[in-house]
Amino acid sequence: MTAPPERPPRAAWEALLALALAEDVGAGDVTSAIAIAADARGVARIEARTGLRVCGLAVAEAVFAAVDPSLRFEALASDGDDARAGQALARIAGRLRPLLAAERTALNFLGRLCGVATFTRRFVEAVRGTGAAIVDTRKTLPGWRALDKYAVGVGGGVNHRMGLFDGILLKDNHVAAAGGVAAAVKGALARAPSHLRVQVEVESLADARAAVEAGADFLLLDNRTPAELSVIAAALRGRALLEASGGVTLENVRAIAETGVQRISIGALTHSAPCADVALELDGAGVAT
Amino acid sequence: MTAPPERPPRAAWEALLALALAEDVGAGDVTSAIAIAADARGVARIEARTGLRVCGLAVAEAVFAAVDPSLRFEALASDGDDARAGQALARIAGRLRPLLAAERTALNFLGRLCGVATFTRRFVEAVRGTGAAIVDTRKTLPGWRALDKYAVGVGGGVNHRMGLFDGILLKDNHVAAAGGVAAAVKGALARAPSHLRVQVEVESLADARAAVEAGADFLLLDNRTPAELSVIAAALRGRALLEASGGVTLENVRAIAETGVQRISIGALTHSAPCADVALELDGAGVAT
């Protein structure tokens, strides 16, 4: 089993956390101010309501600390764990007003991050044994790139480039602008920064061959059927890293993986992952003045 | 038909837009810099790939303008329209490098916002004729509160409170802290700011009655079966506004609506809406130097 990915630095998600608290808590929680005594204290658990891949506990901890640094947060699981329904993921204790004020934002982060990790894990499991990697895309939620990609990694997926600045992918428009695959590849290899590899999107075996002959060693095969992928993989695997993409679902991902491509990139990992069901429960004896 | 909701002020989503461009474009698009001539120009369309409720065109326009103010963006539809598969939603013309750099961020915003609007619309249609309103929750994506709620409105849904600061909802923990429903409601009515209405969550007909007798005129009925809801609605409709929530799906929403509750709040509208399929196509003659 591989190590979990390094969590992105706090600076990479702190602005999002601040937006999240501003939009939910704003100038304060009116309900608790009128319904909970100022000095009431409590203890709460965050629970998984369904089986899920845990992801985002440090973000949840940061939410509680941002609302009230005196709240005590104890993680009862680690990112990358597989929690069963009913399992406690964390325990929070302290003044009840800030604890309840932070609850929804913390759960919204956790629900999203566990959701992406869990959804990714399902794809990873679907291709187990084939050697194919499940890869993310740039179809993340705006503002969430670092966290979404971290969740993919926690789910066992592999991260593609973070953005336009750290990877080269010649898509159809770039190929068209260059006048064809071979010209596009040659031009890119000549001009690309040396620390970045060049990937090129191709739509046929002929184009794939042309790309490889022009020097490409990393292809994106977009919207190809498993049959087409098998032909291309038979011809070029070993000469180039092959990545399939387009219309991948839990139903068809194994068939794609069995074609021999090494990577399968899936926008749905981040653009359409369902939220995981996590909840906060106050302990019975928790509400005390 | 009702008017579309007022789009949230730009200040309510500008920080998210800046985060989104920073994380995707960063210091620049390496691929276009090596594969597209500096002075190449193009014309592109944004298309709906499936039928969808349009939402977010002004945000998409802002993305292109932020990357390059000289790009011309022409909306070909309006928020609230129902677009058919293949319909063009906007047309963008100008320098190709910034046009392509902005593409993914613009589409990610549009895909999310059309997705939430479209998913909401499906619930709204499912209850058509019952008089029940489809209502959102605070289970939005962190950072996205204003935009997510706008998309719910564009989809025909009704917005619940924006956050903890603009609405009062006595939940189970508040009720427990007060020592019961009647005490909680009376305390809240006495202390609540006059511009806010008090809603209280109840879990049984007895509690619902107690709440109404204590003065509540707005109830949240969480996780009740349609049968239970019907009983409560028969008893209390007319004396209080009734909102059902918990486990609502496209399959069961109509049955819930037919119980007589006036509102159905659904976290999935925003926490699990699938992304809508939108794409950008460069026009054939578009790539010219």
Place this chain on the structure above:
Amino acid sequence: MTAPPERPPRAAWEALLALALAEDVGAGDVTSAIAIAADARGVARIEARTGLRVCGLAVAEAVFAAVDPSLRFEALASDGDDARAGQALARIAGRLRPLLAAERTALNFLGRLCGVATFTRRFVEAVRGTGAAIVDTRKTLPGWRALDKYAVGVGGGVNHRMGLFDGILLKDNHVAAAGGVAAAVKGALARAPSHLRVQVEVESLADARAAVEAGADFLLLDNRTPAELSVIAAALRGRALLEASGGVTLENVRAIAETGVQRISIGALTHSAPCADVALELDGAGVAT
């Protein structure tokens, strides 16, 4: 006696604190750098120079901590206390340069917040026994909404809506746009978010009656004389919550309260509250190297 209001979350005033320190301290205190030894230490007290309602100690503490986290701040009073002239409100100890650099900003915050709380308290005392509440408005100082409203609460006042987003108040322009009070009220009740109550401004008994008959239960009676208010209150109290506003002074507030209105809103609480007189004194033996 009622509990003091919950202090707004730090996120609601941290940006203002940062602006305040940037504009006063900037790149540093030139005078202390040339006149105070780098290692000089001292102990200081913040004192009330006149009787005042204490408000803002946590903000003052945050100012000192922002300038130098090693300064020790000890509150000697609590927000909501009534301090007599000469009473010490806090004690600060540590390195003298940062202590003096933070002094003015801390006092400016305290002077404003105690000033608003104290001014509010005077109105509250003026209506004692009448049952009328003293209510604030949106006429706060730009940038100070959350803190100004907190100070009103500390002074015993009641907060009206925080902003345009969390309350509905149909003013003359809205009524005119709708074609009259009845139409405006009916339209608003039909379209208003359920978590918000609808308040409507009226200028005569006739309009007040029309509003109530249209369903309004919360009226704003702007610029009415006590005589007019008495007539309206006699007619409608019990059917609607009545709020008087306009030209309220310490001189006339009791007469207004005695008309039977339940709320009196007063812009001057925040737009014209005089600053409270607070000062920082270094202890005699305080300056030591």
Place this chain on the structure above:
Amino acid sequence: MTAPPERPPRAAWEALLALALAEDVGAGDVTSAIAIAADARGVARIEARTGLRVCGLAVAEAVFAAVDPSLRFEALASDGDDARAGQALARIAGRLRPLLAAERTALNFLGRLCGVATFTRRFVEAVRGTGAAIVDTRKTLPGWRALDKYAVGVGGGVNHRMGLFDGILLKDNHVAAAGGVAAAVKGALARAPSHLRVQVEVESLADARAAVEAGADFLLLDNRTPAELSVIAAALRGRALLEASGGVTLENVRAIAETGVQRISIGALTHSAPCADVALELDGAGVAT
């Protein structure tokens, strides 16, 4: 007559403007969204309700533009003008929803800035003919330093240092730390940056003499009676610039000015200026769809 002061750069107040709109408008104006048609347009005037010194029109204009760049704002007066009651200061035309959303924030800025300018002007007029200048202090509202000082200048006052970074003022604590006035002045003159002048606070004629003999040419005479000030001025005017401060009111300011001091600094200019009464009126025919 002197020219009005240069308005501070927008960067010096843009953050405050953003805070102000966020706290008042937030995610949007609920009332207008339900009571004003989306395409309703109007024309409004901002009026002085009482005689006042105009200040802050560019800030008000910026508020309207920030809410909706398509609103047209036409200034009908200039900063530094003396407006009579009823005089129109500006005219705004455009979509009614954003116009009303911006109204309160714009008026709050104008009310404060005209208030400070008008209050300052009253002091300036009270000392007319004496040659004494009315000077501000650092007792401005946190976040408002640049705007408050601009308003003092518009009112005919003179700005003291902006903050701790751009002026040297040896106060009692600095003098005590140095072991006396003479030592403090000599040390400061030796160590002060050459571009800054050294001012020293003194509390007696003896100290004032000592300061001047030690090289000081700029004194602050704090909390001295007019009689004391007269003695000091008789002795030292011509050898040092003399500034009186402490407990200055409209009642006693002329007596102080007539003692011969050249400057009178007054914290109340900014910490306790009453708000000026400005209002926005929609033109009769203004509300049209």
Place this chain on the structure above:
Amino acid sequence: MTAPPERPPRAAWEALLALALAEDVGAGDVTSAIAIAADARGVARIEARTGLRVCGLAVAEAVFAAVDPSLRFEALASDGDDARAGQALARIAGRLRPLLAAERTALNFLGRLCGVATFTRRFVEAVRGTGAAIVDTRKTLPGWRALDKYAVGVGGGVNHRMGLFDGILLKDNHVAAAGGVAAAVKGALARAPSHLRVQVEVESLADARAAVEAGADFLLLDNRTPAELSVIAAALRGRALLEASGGVTLENVRAIAETGVQRISIGALTHSAPCADVALELDGAGVAT
């Protein structure tokens, strides 16, 4: 001749521009406010005082626009041009106060950016004909990464990775942690994101061979003499991309280039480039009221 690099998006340097204006202009230019009439206008030229490679005109333009959007800026040269001493680079016209307020910040940006571009160009010229590329490092000035790297590109240099996030460079510490070159390379190739190439630092021919045999095709040869570099290049050029670094000066860079390495990375390009001499001159008839 190659095209100039794409200028980094404004978002990549706008925060730095704001810091720069805040620190220099702050609340305003005191000198111009007292010495230049408010309505004085002028025309100025920015000139190269020595021969230089032009870089940063769009940043300079943005400085003037940020201070006063009504200033007209006309570029008289383009980034990438080689200007001779005395050549005008831009012409600015408008109100004199903001023009002078923006002058120093604009020149400080231009001086730095032209300085880096010009210094880079000297290295590029020193190796002309050898085929070696001049490459930058992460030794840029904090806050200046995107602009510094752009200037290197304008000077004819080649950009190495932007930061830690977009390139893989196994340095001595990574190699030590892995237990040797071969293990480090194999581990990195197995775990590296596919869109990034792996570069490894080696300190001897033996290690270089081991790295290549382990699969590395991109080596960093740090602090090797030209003689050592020649031996390594003779052995491995063609099997790996070779980059030399460490102690490179204008004196020794050609000798290094002639060893056969393809890249020479030089921290001094950005950490020690002297500022270029640019100045702003007001036209003779420029100062008019």
Place this chain on the structure above:
Amino acid sequence: MTAPPERPPRAAWEALLALALAEDVGAGDVTSAIAIAADARGVARIEARTGLRVCGLAVAEAVFAAVDPSLRFEALASDGDDARAGQALARIAGRLRPLLAAERTALNFLGRLCGVATFTRRFVEAVRGTGAAIVDTRKTLPGWRALDKYAVGVGGGVNHRMGLFDGILLKDNHVAAAGGVAAAVKGALARAPSHLRVQVEVESLADARAAVEAGADFLLLDNRTPAELSVIAAALRGRALLEASGGVTLENVRAIAETGVQRISIGALTHSAPCADVALELDGAGVAT
């Protein structure tokens, strides 16, 4: 020996620190994530590679803390110390991944700040015994004003005004706009804020005399030869503070200092100081899992 200057408040450089980490670390260090075990720990030293004046240790400490608050940073020297080649300046211990991620940013800050301090010290030593002060200018690196000026102070230099807002310097354009030196000086003295001194630039003995006769006591003598400076100093020293500037180098600075001017301002201190050579070394036994 004089005390080191007060370090600028953290608020004056925190934004720059955040930019610096964002641009270098971004979403994370890819290399360490694949080459260093997550739990590997280490101990590192920061060393001076050449003799240098130490400056910036608190900034370096803040860099490490920002990347990982659990890293322990121990300063082994103080700002203002003169370190010899090989001397350890600080020791950092903790988790290796964040330690290495922070390394380059910390060194880039230290290299710049020690560089400016060391370069300044060389000028200060060159004029030792003459009584002339070495003074900085506004030719600092954009974004670096507070830190650059601090480094000049640490190097033994004297700070001129921080920006346009805290000092008055009538330059050639201001003099021309006023119609000559005498008019410019008289106007400025009449209108200048009293807390700021007026400095005027002159280009000849005649102008210098005119300035002094008009009341100036602080002159800037720009681009004068030592011979010219000697004549002016002989005539005016004692009546005005004399500052020379323009084309000052380590070669000619002593000759200028010996002319009798009291101040020599030098843009190169900050616009062209070479970076100091500082490095981080991991201790031999440092890498442990």
